[in-house]
Amino acid sequence: MVHFKSARWKKWLHRDSGSQNIAPPPHQADHCTNDSPASELASAPCASECQFRPRNPPPSQDLWKSAFDLLxxxxxxxxxxxxxxxxxxxxxxxxxxxxxxxxxxxxxxxxxxxxxxxxxxxxxxxxxxxxxxxxxxxxxxxxxxxxxxxxxxxxxxxxxxxxxxxxxxxxxxxxxxxxxxxxxxxxxxxxxxxxxxxxxxxxxxxxxxxxxxxxxxxxxxxxxxxxxxxxxxxxxxxxxxxxxxxxxxxxxxxxxxxxxxxxxxxxxxxxxxxxxxxxxxxxxxxxxxxxxxxxxxTAIDDKLSKSLNALNLRFSLPISESAFWNSYQHEDLCLEDTRVQTRSQITQWADSVESECIFWLNGGAGTGKSTIARTVAQSFETKGQLGASFFFKRGEPDRCNAKRLIPTITKELIKQNKDLASGVLKAIEQDPQIAAKDVTEQFNKLLLEPLKSVAMYQSRTLVIVIDALDECENDKEIEKILQFLPRVHQSSNMRLKIFLTSRPELPLRRFFEKEGSHRRLVLEKVAEEAIREDIVRFLEHRFTEIGAQANTGKDWPGNDVVEALATVCIPLFISAATICRFVEQPGDDPVERLADILNNQHRYVTRMDKTYGPILDQTLHERDKNDQEKQITRFKGIVGVIILLSAPLTISALSEFVGIGARSVEFHLDSFHSVLSIPDKKDHPVRILHLSFREYLLTTQSRFHVDAGMMHNNITLHCFRVMSKYLKRDICKLNSFSTQRADIHSETTEKYIPEELRYSCRYWMFHLTQSKPSIPDAEILSFLEKHFLHWLEVMSLMRVLSETLKMMVTLKESIQNNTNPGLSNFLSDAIQFIHRHAQIASVVPLQLYASCLVFTPTSSLVRRASENYHSPWIHALPQVEISWGAYRQTLEGHSDWVTAVAFSPDGQTVVSGSSDMTIKLWNAATGELQQTLEGH
Structure with a gap:
């Protein structure tokens, strides 16, 4: 709404309406004097001097003309x-x-x-x-x-x-x-x-x-x-x-x-x-x-909204929507009056023009880093300061590595400045596969170069929030991220800062010891009294909510109990949160549950024991020894699997995966709401609430200890069982060997490729390489000889066929010391097959059984094992070579002549130099581009 000096008019309106002589109001600005520059603009005498009335006032229609004549x-x-x-x-x-x-x-x-x-x-x-x-x-x-x-x-x-x-x-x-x-x-x-x-x-x-x-x-x-x-x-x-x-x-x-x-x-x-x-x-x-x-x-707003949506459709960048700070509504934020000093330091850093480019908030497991990160991200968003956010999480496919970090951040920044879009689109047009490239090259092409090209337009600073970097499972990717993050400061036209949280792991400590331009805050070094006060406030708040729901009375549990629990929890906020979730879990009296925790604290040694021990032991109460053993076995068979999965599964998929009825799985998990996120919706997956629970089970000396190697072995066997059950030629019943993957709707693949099969096909090799004892070679070979092409078909339908080459190379490297050459020879042949046919198979999946198979050398182990699967309408087979030649793959990426090629001393890397002024480093086994060096 427009305000036409109404405040001044109201001041005059409130004077005595009967007054005949209205005195002029005083000057409202001390700087508006006859000595100011304004006096030259208004030279007419003041009305109070009684010389104001002209002899011949102008007619009203000539007011502007009269004013013009006075100039x-x-x-x-x-x-x-x-x-x-x-x-x-x-x-x-x-x-x-x-x-x-x-x-x-x-x-x-x-x-x-x-x-x-x-x-x-x-x-x-x-x-x-x-x-x-x-x-x-x-x-x-x-x-x-x-x-x-x-x-x-x-x-x-x-x-x-x-x-x-x-x-x-x-x-x-x-x-x-x-x-x-x-x-x-x-x-x-x-x-x-x-x-x-x-x-x-x-x-x-x-x-x-x-x-x-x-x-x-x-x-x-x-x-x-x-x-x-x-x-x-x-x-x-x-x-x-x-x-x-x-x-x-x-x-x-x-x-x-x-x-x-x-x-x-x-x-x-x-x-x-x-x-x-x-x-x-x-x-x-x-x-x-x-x-x-x-x-x-509003019409302009709507137009821009539609334009942005259309622009997003043009991008082929795969992002991780689950990595946004507010992706999961149930995740906690700091209470309003907690972490006040820490949040204030972060806010001051973000608002200061002179402050460092990076703020590194670090602390051990359970100290509240992610909660603080979500809280400041919300604050930045409210103030229009949030540039982008990415929350890493171990065990989440799109969040446990850096593959989607740069695309996600880039798309979020485009919402803040659409001028970035042209530079990003140019990068995609020049290299449509840029999103699959090394994270450093993604940063340079998708983010840094577009940032440098935008015009200066803003005075505020945008903050990129990156949480739990240590949960990125690839240490080399962490090192690369740390190397390029400070370079966002090179973009002088957009003022960007990085708020980063992680545990103080060795790679991060080493980097920040060398990197001077950063601010560091260690949560464990925050005054213990301040941490205690915050935990007490949190406990009081949560117990008030729990007490109101359970009608425990307003004085429950009392100040002494809260103080005692705070002592147990310090400095781990996750301990306080876990205890509260356990106490409020439906089905039991919260007063009794809280009493059990307090009465049994003497039985536990470490802080994690004091947090998770009572929760696990409670599931064994009033059971005889045999029943306890069954309960522990069932626990490891379900929860032990959950904590080691590479991607979370829904209850129905988990049931099929572990071979236990869905009703039994659901009933068993009902006791673990305080440590697991168990959604009401059946299409949502079960997740661990905090990584510390996983670490506790893998390291505890209690009966609930989960042996990681043995559990990976069990998970691998689950994968083989599921794949053997479902895999077959033309699994989606396409009935045409010419159907392109782009024409296959996601509803079709979801119908014929169930969730547990999707998981098994994508992650079986990871679990196999982590298994102790190892899966017998004969069992692996038997599976591959029967289902190798079926597996490639499903991976193509899921649009992740590019992952298969690295999986086969990794598996071959892991069995090099085995005495049985059969599996090693088959893997070598499988690698050649993928090198040769991956491109056509990624476009037309069923060509694996047609052109791919018939144009494979006759001595190929893959061809021999798959003779029964080739297309039935091919009657005359073409003449092909007997064995694979020296050619494996064409490495594409240079835009000019390649002038030099060399291998690294260990034979793991191929280096190519080009007249396009770049040097590229390639993985010698997979042909994957690892890094691009520019400007030589």
Whole structure:
């Protein structure tokens, strides 16, 4: 809503309505004196000097002409040589269109807020709304007020509103003043036009002094317009634009002072009844056009939203939607009055222009790093400071490695600045497979180069939040991420910072010991008393909620119990959270559950024992020895599998995977809501709530210890059982060997490839290499000879065929010391088969049984094992070589001649140099591009 100095008018309206002599209000700004620059803009004597009334007041329709005649010749020339709209109507339309245009530009860059020098932010949408509302609300009045102005000087004043918005585009350091000057001038012009119509066009002899005040006011506005026009004209002839914006800021200060002075005179001589009428009609017109104004801006918002959605569709970047800070609604945030000091330090770092590029928050398991990260991410988002977020999590396919880190961050940053899109699209067009490349190359091509190409547009800092970097399972990827993160500071046109959390693992400690430009906060070094107070607040809050649900009474559990629990938990917030979840678990009295925890603390040694021990032991209560053994076996067969899965499974898929009925699985898991996330929806997976529970089970000396090697062995056998049950040729019943993968709907693959099979096909090799004791070679070979092509078909249908080569290479390397050559020979042949046929199989999966098989050398072990699976309509087989030749694969990526090739001393890496000024490092076994070095 537009406010036309209503506060000042109300001040006059509240005076004694019966008073005949209304004293003028005092000056409202001490700096508006006759000694200020503003005095040159308003040289008319003060009304109180009784010399204000002219002998021959101008007719009302000549007010702007009279004001123009009072200008100096230089000022008149500045206005006359400028490109002024032909009519006031054109000027008003131009203001609206310019405002819409500039609003759209800034909304395209994420709806930015511009910060003043005082630190206060101005909202572009709010200012745009005010300008449009002012123009719409008074369009009829303004047109009537200046329709008889033959020289079009009112139109020139309105043109300055548009000019200010235009100048703001290229002057980020002056945007706040330029935007506000346009807003202020629009309101002043609208206010004056309305007063002119209501007073001067119905004039009496007593109104001459009011008319003279209006002329002086118009003169002030025209002087401002002339100065801005003159400065702008100079800039177009080669003068520095910076000086233009600086003087414009000075002029608007002078204009404010002069308008305030003239309005004081105007209000002094204006009848009280007219002021009341103006106030009422002003409010009425504002409300009347509020909807129209909102519709104009909303139309732009909707247009940009659709444009952004269309843009996203053009991107082939696979992102991890589950890695966003708010992907899971149930995950906790810090209570409002906890972690106050830590959050304050992070906020100050983010807001400071001079602070370091990276803030590293580190601490041991369960100290609350992720909760703090989610909380500050929410705070940054609320303030418009969140650039992107990525929360790593071990055991989550899209979050346990860096494959989707850069694509996810890039897409999120595009929402903040659409100018990034062109650079990102260019990178994708140059290399459509960029999302599958090494994380460093992704960073350089998808993020750094586009960041360098965007124009400077914002004054605020955007923060990228990366949580739990230590849960990235590839140590080499962690090292690469740490190497390139500081380089985001090279993007001078977007102010980016990184908020990073992790455990203090060795690779991270070593890096930050060398990297000087970072700020570090160790959670364990926060004063113990502060941690205790926060844990006490958390426990009090949660027990109040639990007590209210269970009707335990308002005094439960009491201060002594809370203090005792805080002592047990310090410094692990996860301990406090886990105990509370255990106590509130339905089915038992929370008072008794809490008492059990407190009464049995003496039985446990470590803090993790004190947290998880009572929860696990509670499942064995009132069971005899044999029943306890069965319970523990069932626990390891279900929960032991859950903690080691590479991707979480739903209860139904988990049931099929482990071979236990869904009802039994669900019943067993019902006791573990305090340590597992067990969703109500059947299509949502079961997850561990915190990594510390997994680590506890793998290291504890209690009866609940899970042997990792043995459990991986069991999981591998589960994978083989599931794959042997489902795998077959044409599993999706396509009935055509020419069906392309792109034409197969996801509903089809989900129908015929159940979740447990998808998991088994993708992760069996990982579990096999972790198994102790190892799976017998004969068992592995038997599976591959029967189902190798079936497995490749499913991997192609799942769009992850590219993973199979590395899986086979890794498996071959893991069995090199085995005495049985049969499996090793088959794997060597399988690697050759994938090298040769992966491209066609990824496009048309069923060609594995047609062209791929028949064009494979006749001595191939894969071909011999799969003779029964080739396409039935192929009767005449082509002549092919007997064995694989030396050719394996074409390495593609250079854009010019390759001038040098070499192998690393260990034979693991191929290095190629090119005239395109790059050196590329390739994995010699898989052909995978590992790194690109530029600029040699």
């Amino acid at each position: 100096s010749r230089e000022e008149q020339n500045a206005l006359q040589i400028s490109l002024i709209p032909s009519s006031t109507t054109d000027a008003l339309n131009d203001v609206i269109e310019t405002t819409k245009e500039k609003y759209e530009i800034y909304q395209e860059k994420g709806g930015i807020r511009i910060r003043k020098s005082t630190g206060e932010e101005i909202n572009i949408r709010k200012i745009s709304k005010k300008i449009i509302n002012a123009t719409l609300s008074f369009q009829e009045v303004i047109s009537a007020g200046v329709a008889c102005d033959p020289t079009g000087h009112a139109a020139s004043a309105w043109a300055i509103v548009s000019l200010g918005l235009t100048m703001a585009k290229n002057h980020s350091d002056r945007r706040d003043a330029l935007f506000e000057s346009s807003e202020y001038l629009a309101e002043a012009l609208a206010r004056c036009a309305y007063i002119e119509k209501k007073i001067c066009h119905n004039r009496s002899d007593e109104d001459d002094v009011v008319m003279q005040a209006m002329v002086t006011l118009y003169k002030t506005i025209l002087q401002y317009a002339a100065k801005v026009m003159a400065s702008h004209n100079m800039s177009t002839r080669g003068k520095l634009l910076d000086s233009v914006t600086a003087t414009t800021v000075q002029y608007i200060t002078e204009l404010r002072c002069s308008i305030e002075k003239e309005e004081q005179k105007l209000f002094h001589f204006t009848q009280l009844q007219l002021l009341e009428a103006i106030e009422k009609i002003t409010v009425s017109l504002q409300k009347q056009n509020e909807k129209a104004t909102e519709e104009i801006l």
